[in-house]
Amino acid sequence: DEENDGDTKKVLLRDLGVTVVLLICPSTEQEFIRVGYYVNNDYESEQDRENPPEKVAIEKVLRNVLVEQPRVTTHSIDWK
DSSP states (O other): OGGGSOOGGGOOGGGOEEEEEEEEEEETTEEEEEEEEEEEEEESSHHHHHSOOSSOOGGGEEEEEOTTSOEEEEOOOOOO
């Protein structure tokens, strides 16, 4: 839904690179599993990566989510 998308004009060059999508699953206020995925946001072309535009050209940014390599952490909880 483009209407609810963030303001891409606020994206800074320093915002590109590796980040994480983190899913935390609680039950009865206790975390029992956490799943994290690394996400790389970078320019698709080598030329733009080596010489990025002064302002982020969001239409040239490629997002790569490493869905095949999740980081999973489980916790024992009291299931009462």
